Amino acid sequence: MSQLRNEAYPLGMFGIVFLNTLFTQWIVFFFAPPGTVRGPGGAAEAVGSLSGVGALLFVGYLLMALVNPWIGGWSDRLRTRWGRRRPLIALATPALAAMFALIWTRALPAWVAIPLYCVLFVVVVQPYAALLPSVASEERVRLRMSLVGAVLALVSVGLALIAGPFLVKRLGFAGLGWAGATALLVTVLGPTLLLVETPPSEEPAAGGPKVLLELLRQQGVTRFLAGNALLTGGFTALLMAAPYVTVALLAREQTWTARLNGVLFLGMLVSIPLVGALAKRLQPLGELRGSALLAGAVLLALGGWAGASGAAAREELGAWYVSFAILGLPSLVVLALPPVVLSAFGDRDGRDRQGAFFGLNGAAINLGNAGAAVSTATLLGLGSSVEDPRGVVGVLIATGAAFALGGALFPPPRVLATEERADSEEAK
Template structure:
């Protein structure tokens, strides 16, 4: 593929062969590699391997967001508000670990670079934690909540040890404004494809009705198989991604060995996080990822109890959502190239908020087809496709904008802090994911939603309050996120000028 070289890129724009065709990467002096990544199109092998690693995060995110509250509430019999609170506490604690991992990754110096030692070491703990999460032993309610807390912290901390360094590779692989969006889109399509395939497998293979259990979503043995399958796939995905990007280590930007100890490291963290662009993205992400957490946590409640989906409909759902993923993969980079990343992200998240609320508003007004009517499912699926595309497109652009923040900060601080910035982004995702589950528990409690509920037997007033609280919260948070995205302080012209300035200085 053709590549555009930056003024200090040297021979860094050709795609390296995969690790299995090369000897171990030798330790290179700092002078042999640039301090700034090249402005280039990343090769196909590296792009696919890099994107494939997000399979692990997709499976984890789908399980946490879609099934965790349901499993511990409806299957294990714990109150929804308590489950939501415990998960929120676990994720908030775990989120505090992310900046530490970001700092440590930025300051790591090995012959395997700054990122890959972390990526390799996270594979087994993630798989083990995932198995434990879906297999709580027979304990009292209090100890079951404690098990949930410990397993959730283990899984999310191990995921951080992989995801923060892995995502930090985005601004290291290329300095090109639009190419960063393209390779980020690959991460999202792999992650969402894996999550949706596990969703399909859950609905069609693992969580299916059995004798004595008419509701497959309450099949405890199915969750055991769901956890074991996910653990195996996550392990493979992480190792394949680390191996497939290993050959890039020799060409990644090298930084001088860090000076100072823990106090210096945290002083650098505080300096980096004062960056205005970073703070604006964190604020927008706070609202965008909270609504994602709420939507995921309540999705099965809405599908089963409000819309009364049948088993066959659940089977179609994963394919429908994947159409939205593909639209985001194709459309988000194109839209950002046309109108810029901040405006594109604002437009997409506002669209997502409007579409998510629309069917519930129409239902309350009596203008939406009722469960069982032929038109209901096709109309919902059409809305879900566009809503999914808008939501994922927003996430793709947010991650790409975070990569651009690296050079924005470097101009002020003289340091590249990829790990710190992506740790901050991951902190927001985790913290708001926990907040989303907690808010979902509060919504269920406020609506008076019963435990061990049966579809078709929940009072209409309860379902009305559930939809009012869900749709109103989602729309308000989405519009707030759109407003914040519009205040991101720079676009493509400023970024390219900054890259040229850094290249001349280097």
């Protein structure tokens, strides 16, 4: 019966990814629409400008980076009658849903709402990600749940990317907030209350900075985290830039963003079998590197062409569609493969410290998101209108550079293979 209840676990990935995609794509646009220097009235006045929005997001993502390892270690050591991770998720999910809804109504100042949302997001998502081994003890069950979760996450990305612009147009940003909050409550809180968490060992696992430093000293871990941070930050910047590309570079209304998003999502769907085949041939680390370099080349070429062509680029919709379709492959890889690599590192560790591993990765990718937020907002401040789209072009070029650098930083696939053999020989 408990295993049947635990089959609900993958549902949480839908709400988490749906919420995060909506937030990432629309938060800058909400406070500083294209062509404006200052945001709209109310709470946005506390932000003041695109650079102000970027600064707030930088603070929020920095808080996420700082909180992630602490929450991970705490959930590893927590002992309650309801489990060690479920209480955190159950208590924080309603608060996160409420905060997400409040952001888009301006009920709280942005300088309060955005950082608080970021912290609550970590308190929910970090323990939820680390919960998998506790609800699925067998490897085949974990693999099945991970696959189902990846499919649901992909569906939620597509839904958020395509429906988001229409939600904003028909229901306003407040409707967007309530849609995200409802999805989170239904798909995360519901399963959390059903799950049966396997009790850990009697002695709490060790935690603290010493453990994090120990994990970082493993060969290849630091390079992987740095590369993954740049890839995640690049994907975040791409989502943030899409509405501005639509309005400033293509001179279309914001609902046209759904077309670019839809093409990106279609590219992700088509790439599903290719990602699996390449992972077997190149290994996950090799595929991450190749996909990052591909995205870097496409975005650098797209930004250079848009900057040189000017208004003529607006009429070449086919080039934009093809570019975003190609970007579907690296976008899917960014979503799907990092947890696979982390699992390989975690299996080698073998000390029931999943929370610390995922917390360390969470810190890295949120540092990447912090850099993406502040750099994207700063560049958009240079020009994000039809008359002056320099900032949007700059974001495309900077995002391409981030993907290319991330690909170059990833360790070669032989790093994991070599260490696995070394560990095996040492065990003998």
